[in-house]
Amino acid sequence: MKSVVLAILLVLSAASLSFAAVMDTSFKFSTIETSHFSIHFHQGLEPAARKVAATAEGIHPKMVREFKWEPQEKTQVVLIDDTDFENGMTITIPYNMIILQVVPPSLVSSIGEYDDWLKVLITHEYAHVLTADAARGYSKVTRSIFGKPLPSIDPLSELLFFVTAPPNTFNPRWWHEGMATWAETEFTGAGRGRASDFDMIYRMAVAENNIPSIDRINGELPDWPDGNLPYVYGYRLQQYIADTYGKEALGTLSLEQAGRFPYFINAPPERLTNGKDFAQLYRDMVQQMFREQDARIVLLSRAPYTPLRLVSNEGENLTFPRVSPDGSRIAFNRNDPHDHPTVVIADRQGNRVMEFRRVQSDRGSLTWAPDGNTIYFSQAEVTNGFDIFQDLYAFDLNTKSTSRLTKGLRLHDVDLSPDGTTFAAVVSNRGSQNLVLLDRADVTAYSRVTPRQATDLQMQRVSAPRWSPDGRSIAYTVTDNAGHTGIHLYNVVSGTDRAALTLDHNVAFPVWTRDGGALIYVSDETGVFNLFAYDLKEKKSYQVTHLLGGALHPEVAPDGKSILLASYTSRGYSIVSTDLDRGKWSEQRGPTLPPPRQLNQALPPGTPEPVPPQTPEAKPYSPWKTLYPHFWLPHMTFDGSDMPPLGIFTAGQDVLGYNTFLLSADYSTGRNRAYYDLTYLNNYFYPTILLQGYAQPFLYGDLLQRGGDYYELNRAFKAEVSVPVNFIESNYRVKGGYWLQDQRALSSLDPNGRFRGIDVFQGRRDSFYAGVDYASNLRYPYSISSEEGRLVSAQVRRYQRGLGSDVNSTEYSASYSEFLRMPSPALKHHVLYVNLAGAAAKGDLTPQQALTVGGVPSDLNPYSVRGYADRSALGRYLAKGTLEYRLPVSNLMSGPGTAPLFLEKFHTAVFVDAAHVWDDHITNLGDRTLVGAGGELRLDVSIGYWLTITPALGVAHGFGSGGENTIYLTIYANL
Incomplete structure (x- = not known):
């Protein structure tokens, strides 16, 4: 939560x-x-x-x-x-x-x-x-x-x-x-x-x-x-x-x-x-x-604990063990802070891991096909653009491939009937959960088959359906909103449902004994999550285990003589097994803990x-009651005058996020001029619509390396449409828009209209633009950066005199980043980072838009080359690459008591940056190739209890003209 x-x-x-x-x-x-x-x-x-x-x-x-x-x-x-x-x-x-x-x-x-x-x-x-x-x-x-x-x-x-x-x-x-x-x-x-x-x-x-x-x-x-x-x-x-x-x-x-x-x-x-x-x-x-x-x-x-045999503890949270129909293999879920969630398939004793299968967000249940060649499970994916719903998937052990079988059905806790014909599952909808049946023959890739609803419960939890050995009944649990949980039995033949057992305690994960005469389930009747058995003929409940920690997710072996379960320790859940001997079941409860807290x-x-x-x-619904401004703050900007412009800032958003606005207004006494910025976002539709109008000062630091900061006034209106394509572990964003922009000098110019000898551009630069962004980079709790996946972006912008602009030109930019995990277990969390980026400006080139390289990485400096000063080279064409090897040093995980500072992970990186800029018309800009190399010491730090940043201390050497030995400090927000 x-x-x-x-x-x-x-x-x-x-x-x-x-x-x-x-x-x-x-x-x-x-x-x-x-x-x-x-x-x-x-x-x-x-x-x-x-x-x-x-x-x-x-x-x-x-x-x-x-x-x-x-x-x-x-x-x-x-x-x-x-x-x-x-x-x-x-x-x-x-x-x-x-x-x-x-x-x-x-x-x-x-x-x-x-x-x-x-x-x-x-x-x-x-x-x-x-x-x-x-x-x-x-x-x-x-x-x-x-x-x-x-x-x-x-x-x-x-x-x-x-x-x-x-x-x-x-x-x-x-x-x-x-x-x-x-x-x-x-x-x-x-x-x-x-x-x-x-x-x-x-x-x-x-x-x-x-x-x-x-x-x-x-x-x-x-x-x-x-x-x-x-x-x-x-x-x-x-x-x-x-x-x-x-x-x-x-x-x-x-x-x-x-x-x-x-x-x-x-x-x-x-x-x-x-x-x-x-x-x-x-x-x-x-x-x-x-x-x-x-x-x-x-x-x-006071009573001896049930002996447990360890099957697997390789991972932090191992759950939902399921034994293959022939009893030779087990499958279970593994969640671990060092890696991606997986389904693990191992031999019956857990000694030999045969297969890992990556899974996304899910509730954990697994089920085998009768022939033992396929494992079915549910996992989540984005549906309808934004909803995160679970669907049925199949993993084929022969081809090692995963296929999605349904779309948008909201299925979880899936169990396949013994004859392999019918799935039992739980469906969530509008605050209620219910048991459904789904014919296996009807399920094809991305099918929208309608499951048969077996129950009609309102605002209650349904979970863990399991088929009886004869395929005639399904046991599952129901939790109402009065503190009661029970095991229900659904008769597939007659379509009738009845409560077999109801308690004022938690009851969960019922499984059948192999003879179908009893149900093994988890309950905290004794104050500890233990295994119990309910004899369907005697209508009596027996205690099966007595544990110090706790048990979840029982699974009876095919021979009926042992049972697998997830057993709790202070470091998470492990898969263990214990004998299933009816002679040791006790109708009397073992030592029972008093409630942790009285009502x-x-x-x-x-x-x-x-x-x-x-x-x-x-x-x-009306957005107006929450959309209006609820606050304001003094605001400051900078326009190169002796007294920074001062004003106010406010923003608003309705509670559903359909409408968002930001507004700032400032006045410069030094320049006797007002500035403003008004942005509005509309999210009623699948694409976001952005409208923005502003008149703001803009700084070009050390324009064209002439030793001066040049300020100009940008007055603009922008209209943009952005369309997302979302997935659980990746997303695309396609955008396009029109930008009307007028640029005027704020800094003083000489009588010829130049700034320090530079013919700065003043006038209209209206443009159409389009772009796409893609992200699939993943990281895990112990990661020092993204460990796999990629980031891709590309944009084109066209300025056209016939459409109101004073220039004809086209600008292109693109970036590609790849994160590569080292395959060796000895190199856990070692990452090779590769970045390639480029940009080009064709047509009329304005001095303000010259492409520059050099300096330390930051959000404002996408074309950094460490070992060189900022803007060490510039032109109208640019190509840049970075190769960086990132490796962990120490997991500190400590801080000074309750102070708002926590030291997380200490890591380092060695890198090579290279860039080349050139120009085909303005020869005095020159052709330059920059190569720099060095290393950084990095520390992930949580500050203010909420925000994690990565300060980095680096050294770099530039190989070539203008290169230098530099020691620098920078801060990364998201490596």
Whole structure:
């Protein structure tokens, strides 16, 4: 679950603008207004919207009291069903907005244990609003003046942003997610604080002495449980503070911090925590957790643990083992921070890996064809331009090829019948999940066959269907919104469905014994995820395993004598096996842990919140209530005058992202001139439409190497259409437009209209342009840069006198980058980077548009050659190449306590840059070839808790005329 989108990323997003529509253009939105919320939803989601409206209003007064803050404006809530993966996101700048993906959370997700999933989601996200939006003291004053601002890209507004934005925005992830996870635990009947999953993580971290220090829980750590660390340990810290100093302490902490300058979080108010800072509180919490979990481990140790045999632990998160029909091979999923997610196929003992198969985002399930030559699985891909839906795929073990079999069906948890004729699967749609059947014979490449729906459940989770050995029944689990989970049996012959077992605990992943007489399933009845068996004839449940960690994804071997499962350790899940001996099953439960947290509400678990008799009628969505400017900031630009021009900056976007605008206006007293920039983006349609008008100063540093900075006034209007083509691991963007531009000198010219002897161009340069960008570069948590894939871009621009321009010319530019992984396991994360780029200007050449090479790489210097000064050579034709070998040195993964600094990965690179520029008319520009080589030391650093950059210290030598030995410092944002 994503939450509290950091302001700095919003800044970058707003400054760069979006290049494509933001959601499926077939969605038609409506709005329900309540006293404190505006609920926006598209067709098919009105029942969910009414439930969210009632739930949000129900929790509002309780949470406002707890966190001691009530927003001054309504919170905008967007409900959307455009993915098969649960998620939530909260943004509090420039106004409060929550986005909820309306899909029931999977049990294997961090929020998979719930009593009412929509209530847990809205409670968690609204806690973000109440804690991040809070203002006190100076921040309350600045908000009354400026609103909640985003900065422009000028230094003045960037500086003022840090003293005018809500201070809590800048707090670390563990603070935000800890507060919100505490709230979902406090204000619902479930929440992760009561989850067996979180308790399992704590228990095994204590048992194996593997608890991260506070500097490592902000989310940058690639190791298990990686992105969940802020939730797991952030919650545990906030819960410790609430238990020790009173639950009102968290609201006090939030409000106190809302009156401090950003990053002054280290020391909570002395009167509240007896002078202890967060690092000391975290150490105290860890000591308490050791005491608590040691006692729970002693309790579990009263009975012998089930012996487990290791099958595979090569990887961080190994899940969903499936045995081939002949019992000779196993397949399972492997997720690892060092590599791409894969399906691993190995021998039965896991000793010999036979095949790896890359997969994309999926829920993990696998199924074999009866002949053992094909593995079927689901994975996600972009559908309808923007939706991320799962479909059925097949991997042929003979040809080693993968084929996509369906398109847009939203299938997951796929299982093939024993006779190989029918798939059982789960389909998600508009907040509900249901069991469906799909004939294998009907499935062809990209087919749009309609599955047969076997159930008709609303707003409930359906998961893990498995066929019985005789092919007559399907076992699957259903989780309702009252805290109950059960195993259902669907009779394929009669089409009837019945609940075989229902519990007030989690029940998951049922599989059949080989004789079909019992179901093996996972449950946390004992406080630990163990395996249980339900005898269908006796209608009795037995405990099969007693584990210290936990078990998921059981798979009975073909001989019925053993069972594979995913077993938890503090470093993730491994594939193990154990004997399946009915004589050792116990009707009596083994040692049972007490609940991690007692319910703090008067209502018992599963009791629904009171629902108002009627919510307001829905009305068509209108963008105007959120589109207007919610903030402003002083703005600064530069035009070469003694006093930089000053003005204002503002921006706005409606809550659905259909309309976006940015506006800046400045006045130069030195030049007695006004400047402005107005940009508008329209995302109602599949292509994005951009309209921009501006009159801005523009700098040409050291124009044509004549020792002077030349400023000109650019007045322009641009109209652009951009069309995205999106995939999970790649994307294209095709754009085209018309640019009317007038260039006039701001710098002083001599009587002949020259700048330092240069005949600068003044006049119209109107142009048509078109371009394409392609990206397929991939990186992994431990990567030091992109490790595979490529980046390609090309653009052409035409200036035509007959169309209003004062010049006739054509400009071309192109760039190609390739990232090559080293094939040897000994060279893990070593990367060879290759870049080729070129540009040409044909026709009338203006001095301002001369192509230059040299200098250090940056976004503003695409044709860098290290070992030479900036603009060391220039002309109208340019070719440039870079060859760079990148290699890791050390994974530091540490920082100074709670300070907003975290050192991640230290790495280095050696490089060769080469470029050639030439000109066929202006001979005094000369023909130049530049070659430079050297090396860089690089360090990935997380600053401000949210932003990762890579400072680099480099040395370079230029071989040739103008070359020099240089030592330089630069900063990369995304290698």
